[in-house]
Amino acid sequence: MGRGDGRGRIVSPDGADDTGTRILHVDMDAFYAAVEILDDPSLAGLPLIIGAPDGRSVVSSASYEARRYGVRAAMPVGQAMRLCPTARIVTPHFDRYQAVSRQVMAVFESITPLVEPLSVDEAFLDVQGVRRLWGSPGRIARLVRERVHAEVGITCSVGVAATKHVAKMASTLSKPDGLLIVAAADTVDFLSPRSVRAMWGVGPKASDALEARGIRTIGDIRESPQEMLDRAVGPALGARIAQLARGEDPRAVETERVEKSVGHEETFEVDVTDREFVRAELLRLADRVAARLRRADWECATVAIKIRFDDFTTLTRSQTLPEPTSVGQRIGEAAQTLYESIDRRDPVRLVGVRAEKLRPAGSAAFALWDDDEHWRKVEGALDDARARFGNATITRARHVGRGDGRGAARHPKDHGVD
Template sequence: MRAEGCTVLHVDMDAFFASVEVRRHPELAGTPVIVGGAGNRGVVTSATYEARRYGVHAAMPTARALRLCPTATVLPGDMGLYAEVSRSVMALFRSITPLVEPLSLDEAFLDVAGAGRRLGDAAEIGEYIRARVFDEQGITCSVGVAPTKFVAKLASTASKPDGLLVVRPAEVMDFLHPLPVGALWGVGPKTEEQLLRLGLRTVGDLAHVPARTLQRAVGAAAGSHLHELAWGRDPRRVVPDEPERSTGAEETFATDVDDPQVIHRELLRLAERTAGRLRSVGALARTVSIKVRFADFATITRSRTLAVPTDVGQELYDTARTLFDALGLDRARIRLVGVRAERLVDADSAPRQLELGAREHGRREAELAADRAARRFGAGAVRPATLLHRDRWARGEGDGGLAASRPIPRPERPRRPISGRSEAV
């Protein structure tokens, strides 16, 4: 088989945020696109390969990126959209194998040892994934196929963009040893500088240094770690990480808001909506988080774990408001706020507080009654008096909605054949 002895895949989306933006704006295909904050304080979060050819990269100030590539289009980005695309991609991975270990929104390890009989060897599965991701999401990914996680990750990097690279067990040394020492996991700028001073420029150079010598140079633990990796030894297994259950709501204001009272009312509305969603699925939230996006698109989140899981909107609101007030924002101009319920547990199996005060008990009963009224008379039939007259800053039509329920635009695109650039070492 092409990938005999290889069971580990590393799949990495190519320029993920920027690729999703190009999908949303197809007129930008083939042009330099930068995703990040605008203005003097903006920072690049992603860039298309057309922009990268000019030296643009993530974490670079946007102003500098535009000096390098003046023709680039700068877009603010939409983390909610990127998270939704990521969830769809991870669901695809889990339909192939339960052994999926996400590393971030745009990359994951897969152990496909158990999927061979159904889908072919690891290389064929890698090609299948690339075709499915392109067909369903309109973006490309690169796949590394190898016997270990470490080598698979290096292989996906070497195959970028839009490629697949297989490194069989007998080929690991030929692939690994010519690479620069900075390619090894755990080698940061300082360690790399120290290794270069010792004359160790490639992984092969480092591999042929006695382990004890390496340990004296960079420390016992780091020396042993690097010595093992330099010989392609990586015993770590793919550890599946089930997606965390969560739900929430967020609102983008029609114009930027700097009035704390308006923010408080919006947090209450979002908390009530989130709590209703929790009750509808029979779940309780252990953690409450808020998201605040400023006028310059900078975004921060804060969270707090509750002593007792809840599905009561007032309790979600109290926590969300406390988190917001603790930020100490002095008339900051705010573009978006969100409330999210995280670390959900089933209401039937979650431990209950033994003694509920009359206020808490009465509040939950009132919200359950509001749920019944909403089912009979429509959403919003019963709501807190504070929300009867929404502030003029809020959108007239939108109601925030559940972030996870927003559809992804799906422009038409040609189906991609299972081909693309792929190779084996």
């Protein structure tokens, strides 16, 4: 869910110059809320919060009417209701969102084969090769908006530009239900006055570091010495944002999307103070992550954890493994080590484990011996058993009966994260 609430919206007039453009970034408007309204038109125009109705859940999305009160994704529902007391809470229907997403992507693919989905509600399209069929990029963008509305029943916003970075920024500025075209020759002028916080891939911490040095706009980035950028955000990101600030972005639309990470996380119904309980949960989540890796025939080179405390402070830690793995014991041990590196002893609200830097299983250099051979056999046998008897029938002994007086009132709510 984007953070914009529709104020300050910028759109292009009919006939706007689209010379030198080829990339469209298409983003559905408040997608989850839009699908709920599609299924229940009586919700139209109301401030909607998409999330579970209990106070400990978080906002999955919100309508623009609710966003104007300050409601944001990942905000506790209780806080969102204090900001917008008149909001209607709607339980999310993720299967339905996936189904509508497939309809939207089918529209895109009927226009160009070069479609790169970023999530269920946004994608890049390269339309250079279909101009003879459909017209200029600006005309194709209007066609996309018309067809999504006519065939799916929801609205979208589109940015048209010469590069992916500028197209994505443009679609954000045009929301909701807008179209913004940035001709290639206008790229630098378009970028210059924008906040560094508007750059795709520049997070809050990097933005804070830049602004602390007086670098507040993209134009400021372009005028700053590379050494200053490197000191602020590190050499890798410093070089990257300097390139983007000049309007340079060589990334092409990638039609084959490789899953970059696999993870699971859970929110406890009661904040957990027992560190051994948290360690056990990290191992349980690692087992689930590893099982997904094995089903997809992947291994991970990096393990990351997320810990959210009772005050909603969220910390992440990651570790590169000596060898890529899909063994839950190995992933779990790395996750537990990362957890022990965190000094805070506050009650824990949420934990998560993620496998990153995925690669095909067996693609690493062959080792003379396999330190994980025992666990590989054990977990392979568990995979076979679960395939025959179901996921809930077999688990580690330490997970049986968890939650009885150890910090969680009942089994915590558990969900996967793609």
